[in-house]
Amino acid sequence: MAQIEVENLTKVFNGFRALDGISLVVERGEIFGFLGPNGAGKTTTINCCLGLIKPTSGSVRIAGMDVEEKPVEVKEICGYLPENYGFYPNLTARQNLLYFSEFYANPKDNVDELLALVGLQDSADKKVGEFSRGMKQRLALAQALINDPEVVFLDEPTNGLDPQGIADFRKIIRELNQKGKTFFFSSHILSEVREVCSVVGIINRGRIVKVGKISELSGSMEVVVQTEPRADESLLREFGEVEYDESRDVYVIKVESDCRVEISRTLFEHGFVVKELSLREPSLEKIYLSMVGE
Numbered sequence: 001m002a003q004i005e006v007e008n009l010t011k012v013f014n015g016f017r018a019l020d021g022i023s024l025v026v027e028r029g030e031i032f033g034f035l036g037p038n039g040a041g042k043t044t045t046i047n048c049c050l051g052l053i054k055p056t057s058g059s060v061r062i063a064g065m066d067v068e069e070k071p072v073e074v075k076e077i078c079g080y081l082p083e084n085y086g087f088y089p090n091l092t093a094r095q096n097l098l099y100f101s102e103f104y105a106n107p108k109d110n111v112d113e114l115l116a117l118v119g120l121q122d123s124a125d126k127k128v129g130e131f132s133r134g135m136k137q138r139l140a141l142a143q144a145l146i147n148d149p150e151v152v153f154l155d156e157p158t159n160g161l162d163p164q165g166i167a168d169f170r171k172i173i174r175e176l177n178q179k180g181k182t183f184f185f186s187s188h189i190l191s192e193v194r195e196v197c198s199v200v201g202i203i204n205r206g207r208i209v210k211v212g213k214i215s216e217l218s219g220s221m222e223v224v225v226q227t228e229p230r231a232d233e234s235l236l237r238e239f240g241e242v243e244y245d246e247s248r249d250v251y252v253i254k255v256e257s258d259c260r261v262e263i264s265r266t267l268f269e270h271g272f273v274v275k276e277l278s279l280r281e282p283s284l285e286k287i288y289l290s291m292v293g294e
């Protein structure tokens with residue numbers, strides 16, 4: 001079932017088309033990675049999805065509700081970790097979260113639980129003005145979860161986190177996703193998106209240039225084979241399209257899945273010695289750069 005439906009969304013700022021008719025669907029329970037370079041339109045898309053800015057044309061539905069028709073209801077079920085968040089520096093972490101929880105019709109009594117979830121239980125009574133950037137980022141995640149949202153929008157969420165913070169963050173996202181939350185994860189960091197997201201959309205200059213599962217997007221996997229003596233090409237054709245790379249004296253087979261065991265069995269049965277049999281994983285980088293182009 002679709003949880004986020006963006007249809008032909010356009011946003012024009014003083015004659016500049018920041019979004020140019022984008023459409024995408026995020027299914028319930030998905031972690032959708034929204035990839036694009038700086039200025040591509042990621043934050044503008046999120047702002048339209050949350051009803052924080054009005055699109056020039058097009059529409060967004062969250063859990064079946066039109067964002068312009070039901071702005072309050074949509075905000076009740078959405079969480080948002082913005083790129084630039086603001087906390088009250090003179091209030092403690094706990095006080096900040098309690099304050100933000102009051103914005104919701106049914107404030108949840110879960111502030112300490114959330115602080116523990118993001119690893120800030122020992123800093124709950126510390127003023128946020130004394131927090132490091134990474135601590136504020138953790139607190140921003142807690143704030144995004146304060147209303148126990150069904151859908152969570154994350155805009156460049158690991159900015160300022162150290163490697164441990166990034167690992168903790170991924171773990172939290174995966175656990176919450178297993179409990180049924182849908183994530184819309186905007187980033188320009190490919191490795192991050194590949195680690196946590198099931199589906200990826202690539203946006204460039206206000207247009208969606210590609211959407212799909214990471215494996216689909218990146219094209220087929222390849223198996224590289226070298227045998228002694230050189231095997232007959234026809235033996236390998238049953239596994240996929242075969243090309244012979246003369247410079248390296250290897251066959252490259254485009255395969256649907258990792259079928260190295262079957263390939264090695266066939267070669268062995270025909271008396272060939274396998275010198276190399278490796279799998280080339282799809283590269284998201286390659287597809288991203290070919291789409292974004294600069």
Ligand SMILES: Nc1ncnc2c1ncn2[C@@H]1O[C@H](COP(=O)(O)OP(=O)(O)OP(=O)(O)O)[C@@H](O)[C@H]1O
Nearest residue numbers: 013018036037038039040041042043044045083188
């Ligand atoms: N309020 C605004 N007024 C005018 N132009 C805007 C406004 N907000 C965004 N833009 C422009 O729209 C384009 C898309 O901006 P947006 O913030 O959505 O990009 P982004 O993909 O989130 O980029 P980044 O990764 O740098 O945050 C940019 O060219 C930006 O300058």
